[in-house]
Amino acid sequence: MDWLLEFAEAEGLTVEEVLYWAFKEKGLEIIKEEFQPIFIPLPESPPPEPADMAEVETIPPPPADWKGESEQNPSFRAIASLSPPVHRKIEPYGAAFLAHARRKAHGRTFSEDDRIQAAAKAKRTEDEDDGEISEPEDPLMLARDAKDWRGQDHYAVLGLSKYRYKATDEQIKKAHRKKVLKHHPDKKTAAGKEENDSFFKCIQKAHEMLTDPVKRRQFDSVDEAADVDPPSKKEVSKPAAFYKKWSAVFESEARFSNKQPVPKLGDDNSTQEEVDDFYDFWYNFDSWRTFEYLDEDVPDDNEGRDHKRHIEKKNANARKKRKTEDIARLRKLVDDCLAGDERIKKFRQQKNAQKNKKKLEKELAAKKEAEEKAQAQAEAERLQKEAEEKAKVEKEAGKKEKQKAKDAVKKNKRVVRASVKDVNYFAAAEPSAQEVDAVLDDVDKFLGVADPDQLADLVAKLNVAGKDAGKVKVAFSEATGGLVGAGKLKESDLKVFM
Structure with missing residues (x-):
């Protein structure tokens, strides 16, 4: 420039x-x-300053009588x-x-x-x-025996302790590359250091575990370093601390959930529906957590098959026991959180207040109803008294009618029984006892199911038939046939009037 x-x-x-x-x-x-x-x-x-600067003024067009430039009419003039x-x-x-x-x-x-x-x-x-995935290396970790790979912290080996189950595949890849470049046996040999590939094997094992989704889940299931201990009652005595501490606990536990996303604990502004959904979710928690990582090694030799089966059975029982203990542990966490949740008390108080309000409204409505009932009771009693008197009169009349009908039924039954006797029980000569019983049995069955109208109808026909045995029998047969058709009698029950 x-x-x-x-x-x-x-x-x-x-x-x-x-x-x-x-x-x-x-x-x-x-x-x-x-x-x-x-x-x-x-x-x-x-x-x-603005005052020191030149001012700008717009010059209007020249007037119509302007005659051009001259000493008297210059083309320019000073503004400022x-x-x-x-x-x-x-x-x-x-x-x-x-x-x-x-x-x-x-x-x-x-x-x-x-x-x-x-x-x-x-x-x-x-x-x-590199700074994101860099952390100091513990001398004890560097001296770890590669054979004891189950006891090592795979995230710490790769320098990912602060990320743990949240570490991405890309972070694991970068961390592994960085550790390999630093601890590769060839690099140590070139630097004149004693060749010891034990920690390098730990690095390779950590990379193997964390890049395999199944193996990583198994390790994450028992990674206690990622757990957040539940707070004490003293630590969560204030609402802000309660939500902060317990949110961290459930965020840690949420990594085991098959269902995502996991409901949040929320805060004082959470609705009752949100709070209920949170506790319902955790009381019915669907966890993928397993405990195979803690299994005892099963021997690969074919000679000790009984011992192998024993170890496998022992591992299965241990996994089942740990799973049961984990379910109980999680349920206690939810119980403790629920017990200290002030929102539950608030919702209960609101519910009681609403309940008391409804109770008061109900009492007022009952009082009003009682007053209206008292006012209407006198009218009801008056109407009832009139109705009782009317019913008494009607009852007396009905009683007389009923007695009259009853007497008519008795009379008609006598006529029916007498009609078969008058025709000699339909026998040409002196009827036998069996013939008499058969006719009377059919008559009794008819009288047992026939209503007063059917009985009166039969009596009317019998009065017309008189002592003509054939007509009397036809009248009985028609009457019993009607009952059979109505389902009141069975044809098989009749012996004479079929």
């Missing part, structure tokens, strides 16, 4: 001195600014005078200026500077990524 050289020459400074002043005055924050080709006045020379000139110092500013200064200071070309800056940016990005 020629203007930078001109500025340095005008001030009697070198370019390096100008750059040094710029960095000293502006600091490194200037690097973050976008390039703006502007001049910034120095502090000792403040910008001019210019402000006096002020001598000011200027400084370069912006990212482009800093890039130029960097290239000038290091003697780089544009392409060289771009390449070096890109490499530095990539290195910073890589260092930041």
Whole structure:
């Protein structure tokens, strides 16, 4: 930039001195600014006040009688005078200026500077990524025997202790690559160190466990480092602490849920429906947690089959026991949380208040109803008394009618029984006892099921038939046939009137 050289020459400074002043005055924050080709006045020379600046006025078009330029009619006229000139110092500013200064200071070309800056940016990005998955290595962990891989913390081995079950596949991949580059036996040999690949084998085993979804779940199921202990009553004496502490506990337990997403504990503003859904979810928790990782190793030899079956059975019983204990442990967690949840008490109080309100409304309604009932009772008693008197009269009349009907039935029954006797029980000569019993048996069956109307109808026909045995029998047969058709008698029950 020629203007930078001109500025340095005008001030009697070198370019390096100008750059040094710029960095000293502006600091490194200037690097973050976008390039703006502007001049910034120095502090000792403040910008001019608006009053010092020239005013702008729009000149209207010339009048119609304007005759052109002359001494009497000039083409221009002064609106205002210019402000006096002020001598000011200027400084370069912006990212482009800093890039130029960097290239000038290091003697780089544009392409060289771009390449070096890109490499530095990539290195910073890589260092930041490594920082995310970097943590101090425990000397005891470095000295661990690779054979005891079940007892190692696979996340700690890869430097992912703070992530644990939340670690992504990409983080596991980066962490493994970083550990391999640091602890590979060939690298130690090249550095002149004693070759010991025990921890390297631990790294490989951790990578194997955490990249296999099934094996990782088995390890996560027994990863106590990821558990959050339930708080004590003293720790959750305040509502804010209650929600914070217990939310952390259930967030940790939620990693075992087959159903996602898992309801949140919420806060004071949660509705009763949300709170009920939360506790219903955890009281019916569907967990995928298993305990195969803690199994005793089963021998692979074929000679000790009985011993192998014994170990497998022992492992199955141990898994079942741990699962039962885990279910009981989780249920106690939910019980303890529920017992200290002030929202449950609040909802219960609201329910009782609503219940009391309904009870009061019910009592008022009952009182009003009682008053209305008392008012209507006198009228009801009066109407009842009138109805009773009317019913008494009707009862007496009905009683007489009933007795009259009863007497008519008795009379008709006598007529029916007498009618068969008058026709000699339908026998030509003296009837036998069997014939008499058969006829009377059919008559009794008819009388046992016939209603008064059917009985009266038969008597009317018998009165017409007189002592004509044939007509009497026809009248009986028609009457019993009607009862058979109505289902009151069975044809097989009759012996004479069929």
